[in-house]
Amino acid sequence: MRILLWHVHGSWTTSFVQGPHTYLLPVTEPRGPDGLGRARTWDWPRSAIEVPAHELRSTPFDVVVLQRPRDAQLVVDWTGLVPGIDVPAVYVEHNTPQQDVPNTPHPAAGHPGLLVVHVTDFNDLFWDCGSTPTTVIEHGIVDPGERYTGAIAHAAVVVNDPVRRGRVTGTDLLPGFAERAPLDVFGMRVNALRHCPGFPPDRIHLHEDLPQDEMHTELARRRVYVHPIRWTSLGLSLLEAMHLGMPAVALATTEAARAVPPGAGVVSPSVAELHEAMCAFINDKELARETGAAAREAALERYGLKRFLERWDQVLAEVSS
Known part of the structure; x- marks a missing residue:
């Protein structure tokens, strides 16, 4: 199957393109949000092919994966085809609703020719998709392998664009964690924190734009993973940290409580309890290692790549039939 999709969410796409299909990724000049093409910091297979946007009208494909409201219009503009009418289409919803929760209408609501694929049951519950059919395909992770050493008695956080996203990603909570243990913050545009x-600076150490493999190795050297996210769907960095064998400390928001089962870490809406849990792992390396091993086992069982790809093959076959 030839699948047209945009490089919108790097970690999710890294898993998606591991399947048995050909993945067509639009490229624009310059490479902007509508035409990033292949990833530069993730390892993608050769079956993920860049296609210049102006060539898409003459490029055959079997199904389109929409991920943003504007993607449908891009398909029309670049190919002359209407998603859900002229070509089979699904709309992957990566995010939680941001407006009048829980009454936020989904961009694909009222388009029965589409199928909305939510990445969590939480999203499916909170978005109002109206008459548009929905399903849920939970995340799958390319297993980075068990790398945990916990040799550095710091906590690790991964967050992209922390200044702009602010309270959404719990950026305001970072100084409180850093008061109790040194904090290493990884991600895109994290250096902007220096100006906040x-x-x-002596307690929060910033690591911007590391290649994914290098970031995984560095994360696994830290004692504990902290996930201070208030309102995103389900951070894939949390699942990646669990795959690495790290114990998790996470706010009990959106889907986190299901992702981190008992024994794999501590999940709570109480920041004070999370401070205490982080310190317990920092101070007890053996506890951290045992909990991290349980976290890895849980993540492999629920968020394994094989299950993710098989479920996607099923859905793509259904919408294309």
Whole structure:
């Protein structure tokens, strides 16, 4: 099957393109949000092929994967085809609703020719998709392998664009964690934190734009993974950290409580309890290692790549039939 999709969510796409299909990724000049093409910091197979946007009208494909409201119009503009009418289409919803929760209408609501694929049951519950059919395909992770050493008695956080996203990603909570243990923050545009008041440079160490494999190795050297996210769907960095064998400390918001089962870490809406849990793992390396091993086992069982790809093959076959 030839699948047209945009490089919108790097970690999710890394898993998606591991399947048995050909994946067509639009490229624009310059490479902007509508035409990033292949990833630069993730390892993608050769079956993920870049196609210049102006060539898509003459490029055959079997199904289109929409991920943003504007993707449907891009398909029309670049190919002359209407998703869900002229070509089979699904709309992958990566995000939680951001407006009048829980009454937010989904961009694909009222388009019965589409299928909305939510990445969590939480999303499926909170988005109002109206008459448009929905299903859920939970995340699958390319297993980075068990790398945990916990040799560095720091906590690790992964967050992209923390200044702009602010309270959504729990950026305001980072100084409180850093008061109790040194904090290593990884991700895109994290260096902007240097200019924020209240961020102690001696307690919060920033690591911007590392290649994924290098970031995984560095994460696994830290004692514990902290997930201070208030309102995103389900951070794939949390699942990746669990795959690495790291114990998890996470806010009990959106899907986190299901992702981190008992014994794999501590999940709570109480920031004070999370501070205490983080310190317990920092101070007890054996506890951290045992909990991290349980976290890896849980993540492999629920968020394994094989299950993810098989479920996607099933859905793509159904919408294309």
